[in-house]
Amino acid sequence: MHDLETLRYPIGDFVNGKTYSAEDSQQHIAALDEFPVKLTELVGKWGDDRIDTPYRPGGWTIRQLVHHVADSHLNAYVRTKLTxxxxxxxxxxxxxxxxxxxxDSQLDIAPSLVILRNLHHRWVTIFQSLTDADLARTYYHPGSQRSFELREALAMYAWHGEHHYQHAYRLAQRNGWA
Incomplete structure (x- = not known):
């Protein structure tokens, strides 16, 4: 039996409030750029039996997870442009x-994988053009009751993609699908 917390946070929880260098931001942009292809290569040819498997007890299915990442990253893209x-x-x-x-979270995952590939292309294009001053721009999150710099949001979404990728990857490893 796997520790539920490890199944939930396979790469650890995201730590808010850290400081990120220009090099860190370049690595986060590269992670955003690579994520859609990496996810598609892992789950893109899985059948419904695998796609409808929860990544942990009480967790989302891989189908829901893929649609969630598309929803989340669409919201983050809009937040980036607003900022x-x-x-x-x-x-x-x-x-x-x-x-x-x-x-729509019960649809085939192909539309969300296509959304992610195209969305990340546009999002990465924006991030690659930003100056340090641009990355210091902020948005206010009423749920957290604080402002986030774009460089921290960039780090969070690079983490978010890898976090969910690892859910699927480790499920595949546990089930002998990898």
Whole structure:
């Protein structure tokens, strides 16, 4: 039996409030760039039996997880653009658990994998063009009641992609699918 906390956070929890260098940001951009291909290579040809397997007891299925990542990264992309065009905008949080129950989370994962590939292409293009001053721009998250610099949001979404990739990858390892 695997430790539930390790199944839940296979690479550890994201630590808010850290400082990131320009080199860190370049690594995070590279991670965002590679993520959609890496995820597609892992789960893109899985059948429904695998896709409908929860990555941990009480957790989402891989189908829900893939759709969640697309939803989450779409929101983050919009937050990035708002941050670059407004002064410390207040972003709109969303109920990710409730989104995972909507009918589109039962669709085939192919549309979300395509969304991720194209979305990340656009998102990475923006991040690659940013200056240090741009990465210091902030948005306000009312749920956290604090402002986030874009460089921290970039780090968080690089972590987020790897976090969910590892859910699927480690499930595949445990089940002999890898």
């Amino acid at each position: 670059l065009t407004e002064d410390n905008p207040t972003i709109k949080p969303y109920e990710e658990g409730e989104w995972a129950k909507l009918p």
